[in-house]
Structures are given as structure tokens and as C-alpha cells.
Amino acid sequence: MTKDVLARLDSDQRALREMVAALAAERFAPHARKWDSGRTPLPAAERRRLAELGLLGITIPEKYGGEGRPLLDALIVLEELAKSSPVAAWPVFEACTGPARVIELFGTEEQKARLLPPIAAGEKTLAVSISEPDAGSAATDMTTRGRIDGDEIVLDGVKRWCSGAGHSECYLVYVRLDDRPGAKGIGAVVVEGDTPGLTFGPQERLMGFRGICSADIVLTGARVPLDNLIVPAGGFSKLFTAFSIERLGNATMSLAVGQSALDRAARHVAEREQFGRRIADFQLVQGAIADMVMRVEAARLLIYAAASDAGRAAPSPLAASIAKCTANEMAKVVSDLSIQLHGGYGYSEEYEVERLHRDAHGWSLAGGTPNVQRVRIASEYLGLRFDQRAGRTA
Template sequence: MQGLGQSAEQHQLRELAAQVAREVYEPQAAAWDSDRSGLPAREVHRLAELGFLGIALPERYGGQGGSLVDALIVIEELAKVCRPAAFQVFEANVGPIRVVEHFGTAEQRARYLPRVARGEVTMAIAISEPDAGSAATDLRTAARRDGDEWVVNGTKRWISGGGHANHYLVYARLNDEAGAKGIGALIVPAATPGLTFGAPERLMGFRGIPSADLIFEGARVPAGNLVVDAGGFPKLFSVFSIERLGNATMSLAIAQAALDRTIDYVQQRQQFGRPLVEFQNVQMTVADMSIQVEAARLLIHRAAANAEAGLPVPYEVSIAKCYANEMAKRVSDLAMQLHGGNGYTEEYGIERLHRDAHGWAIAGGTPAVQRIRIASEIFGRSFNQRPAQAARP
């Protein structure tokens, strides 16, 4: 959102985040990607001390009271060089803690929001399952009330932060009603007996953001850990729009980084006796890359700015996410082409950007899912994707 009517304070915030990214995280990012490790605890505390983990959380809960735009500025600058660091800011400002802020009890907000801002609680979201990805309402993980506790059974998959975060907001089926009607969400600490983790996933990208299955076998949590009761699925996904804007910003950052590296490279690299930038095809390609990056930034900025008085507009969010996700794949691919053989090596960092671009195009709802959502908003009704015989109420 650079240059889009930023306030002086937001300009300073961007400069600070860029400096931290450049001086602290850029030197470590490749190593974290290579060894697939999560962000070390010391770096979580550093981000907390900088105020980045609570930048968009209310001041009364220890946050900075900033806007969604403020949070996206920090996420973008960090994500240009280090997605694991950006992801920690992402989870703390646009992730599941916002569900707690909007729909949790006063006790839950007081218990979790300040600890997230201080870096003491890291919370990941657990929606997908082995047989429930885009079709989230097919989820089977169940939580049943037993006295003063909820007993959770089931398996969650593709959980970013799985096995690394110390708390999870788990979407679960709370009663026997079909489809969305039986789904709610509750908080499950990682140390809960009956919760175990599968082997770390070996993903194409996201390598510095651990991912693992969550396996619930009679895991018991207090009744007070229920955040959204059965039938609250629409409420959950209304807040998930905030997370999708963070997702779009990750894609934007990847594309901007690919563009920036390409601009530097084509001015330095020589072929046929002159710099690459002197070739018209290179000029046109870089111009197209820039157009796409700026268009994504404007779409994200519009959705974020319009959300300041509340939750984002789903139509605007889905357009921004769909475009940004696909744009990052295209732009990082073009960057690889303009770098030639060098773009295919780890040394120049382009291949890492391209790998991560594909991950963010899947996470949080694929472009295909976003297009279905966009069509639903255009026509003012939902479209059942199931065969007639499989339709659920």
C-alpha cells in the first residue's frame, strides 16, 4: 500500500518494518527455509517488543490500537524478505485471535489478547481436514459436551503452525446437524492431553512455517474455551475475511520482492554486449509485472480501508485475494524467466519466492473458491456445488 495516501505515522511504520526485515530477518530467512524450522521464540519476543504482534489489537488488551492497514503494512515489509517472521505478525493481527476479539467472551478476550500481543500465546487456525479442504462444511472433527468440558475427536490437516503454535482455534462439529449448522469453534492449547501432532509436512514452499496434522483423541478442554457455538459458521467466516486480506498481502509482498530483484538484476546483467534492460522485451515484461503488482496493492488497500469501521466486505476481499494470489505466481515466474538460469538457483532467492507464491494461492481459500464467492456476491445468492443427491440442508 505504498504511496496510497499513507499518513506520516504509517510511512514511519513502513520504514521501521523494512529496516527490521532488512537487518534482522533477511540474513536468516534462507536458513529457516532450508532447515524448515519455525520462527525461534526469541524472534517472537522481538516482534512483540517492537509492538508488531499487537499492532491491530485494541489498546485495552495491550495492543497498539492500530488499523488493519497498519498491520498489513508490517506484514508486507517483513514478507518481502522473510515469510516466517511475517507469518507471526499475520497470525497475531489478522489470524484466529480476531475471532476471539469479535466473538469471544470478555474473559476470553482478557485472557488471550494481551498474551498474543506480548508473544506469550501463538494461535493457529485449524479448519481443514483430510476430506474437508475447500468444502469446509464437510469437516468431521467433533466436540461433545461432557459436564464442564468439551471432548474433541478428529484430525485436522494442512495446519500452518501445526506442532509449533501453542494454541489452536479448532473448527469442530458441536452437534449432529448437517453442514454448517453444527459447526462452531473452540480454543485447544497444544499441551492438552489427547492432542498429538503428525509428522512435519514437507511442503514445496512455506518451509519456514511448520505444518502438521492435529490428531484429537478424547482431548478435553474446559467449557469456557468455546468461542463460537454451533450455527456460528457464518460468523467465523466473516472474520476469516480479515485473514484473507493478510493472505493477499503475503502474495503482494512476494510479487513486490520479485519485481524489485528483477529491476536490479536487469540493469546489472549483460547479454550480447549490453544490459538486459536495453532490450524492449525486458522493458515490456518489467512494466507488466509492475502493473500487476500495483493493481493488487490497490485492491487490497480498498478492501482494508473499507474495513476500518468493521469487518471487510467479502466481495472486495475475494477479488483482492484471488487477484493477488494469481498475480504473485505470474510475477515470480516472470522474474525467474528474466533471471534465466540464475533464477533457478537458490542463490538469487527467486525460486523461494515462486515456491511460496504457490502456497499462498492455496492457503485460506483457493482462487477457484474465491471466484465462487465473487459470483455469489454478484448474483446475491449461494451456489450449491454438490450433486443433487449429495446436497445437504
């Protein structure tokens, strides 16, 4: 972060950033490589530590056990944690920019009072499950069903790519609640991890995101209380409000990748010598560093602008998609340049730059790919809706 950008933060935000950076350097950075190689989730004790510091509930309203702070504050926390380890940042991502915000925005007073305090306290994590084997970017093609039976909802189907599956205590599962096509019949329900009829597939062995569990969720006649229905049928379209928050969280995780890759490259080129000179003295190296700085700072400014305009609410869909697409592509380019500047060291696990590059591709795929974001950007900018199936505008 440049001094100019840092100066735009108020004194509370600067103090928050310094506190979290120190915490991350002391508690999480030393374990990052081990958690990645062992695909190890964040230990429960460390999650509780985050909660004790108020970091899991930083955006959750005070009446539900949180801090009630603006979205930008959560993104500051997220970046500092993720620069040390995405595993450490993941609970904050889920609580402050992920499915917990859906409950805050759309849940009833009873649901918020019941579900949000345990998340802020670090007692439970809430994962989100949208994708299915045949419904990825085309999420509205989902076929997992929820049938209301008295005071219960009966769930049947298979969900895919659920981050946190098999490890989280609760899941916000998107299902089809009636026979209307597309988004009209889709809603969301909270499912406890120990619900009979809920099982998990084997853990995926992903290129990146190691330590952030991912698996299929299989629902076979799983029954949950009707009181756990957060979004009824027909409410899927309004969830784009929550998706915009999640996209800024995703963009910030990419920002952390890019900033960490830049920081590591800057240290290396200042210390490493070849041909009797620091490699920072070569103009091609200077050009690469300059490109990295420009891309990282451009992504940060877009993220900060979108979050600042949002305050405690959601950013505009256009601003969120621009920030996500820019940050996702920045992280891939900057982490690749960092590998090149490290030379053979960049290809070694010991230097962790290759981990950053692997994670960069994961954040680009999650939460709507750059191509999906480009469609969204064009749609918002032109004021048109595009039907991808028919190739028409509406």
C-alpha cells in the first residue's frame, strides 16, 4: 500500500490495519506454508482468537454481537490476514463478506438473533453452497429441490464446489423451491452440518485454496426447520445485493495475493545480485516492478472506492464487478511476474510465490469468473439485460 492510499484511511482504520498486520505476522505467517502443503484448515483455537479480537463480527451489527463497522474496515482486515495466509482470512471472508451478510440483509429478526451471534463469537462458521454438477456460472440451472412439508423443508440433490464443506458447522444452501423456471423458483435455506440426510463427498485436491476445504454436499431427504428458510422462492434476484459484497471480499483476497507477490519481489530484487549488480538495477526489472505496482494500486483504489461508497451497505453491482474483474486478473499477472523476478527461487515451494500464483487462479474462478463479470459490467453500463442462452438482449 502506498503512503498516498494509507493517508486516505482514518486513524481508527490505520490502527486496525497495524494491529491485524502484527497479528498475522506473528500467528499466521509462520504456518502458511505448512497449512498449504498439508491442506490444513484453520485450527478452532485460532478462529476463536479472531472472534475475541472482534474480527469475525466486524461488520455484524452490535445487537447481534458484532462491531457494526463499515465494509471497508472488514476489507482492511481481510487483506492483512490474507497476505499472511488465506486460511487465516477465510473465516473473516465468510463472516464479513459471505453468507452471514445474506442473513443480515434478508433474514428475519428471529433468524438474525439466532444465527449471527455464534458466527461473531467464532462458535460456528457458515459456508455457502450454490454450484451444482451442471450449474456453475449458469447458477439458475440448479436442480437441488426443497419441498415444504408442514413446518419442515425436505432437501434432495447434489451441490458442488462448496468451500468449507465437511468442516463448517452450518451451510447456506441455494435450492429450487418450486417449478418456476430460472431464478423465479430459487431460494436459500440454512442447513446444520449434523442434519440427518446430509453427507459430504471426498475433499477436492485443488490447485490452490489448500486448507480451505471443498467438497460436494449430498442431500437425501434432509429435513430442516421451516424457520431456517432465509430467502423464499423468487428471492434469488435480490441476492445480487449480497453477491456484490462477496465480490469485494473476493477482490480483496486477490489484492492480498498481488500485494504479497509484489512485496516479496521487491525484497528479492533489492537483495539479489547477478553480474555484479543488484538485479533491481536492471531496467527490465524496474519495468516489471513498476507494472506490478500500477496494477496492485489500481485494483486497491477500485476496491476502496466501491467499499467507501457502500458504507455499511452493499456496493453497486457495477463497482463490485469492475473491482473483482480487475483484481482477479491483476493477481494472476503480478504473481506470475513475481515468479519470473525470483528466477528459479520463484518455482520453489520454500519461497511461497508459487502458492500465491496458484491461489490467484482460484479467486479468479470463484464467485463469478472474469468473463461473467464482463457480461455483468456491460449489462450494468448499458442498462440492458443479456440472455446468454438465447444470445438476445432484453
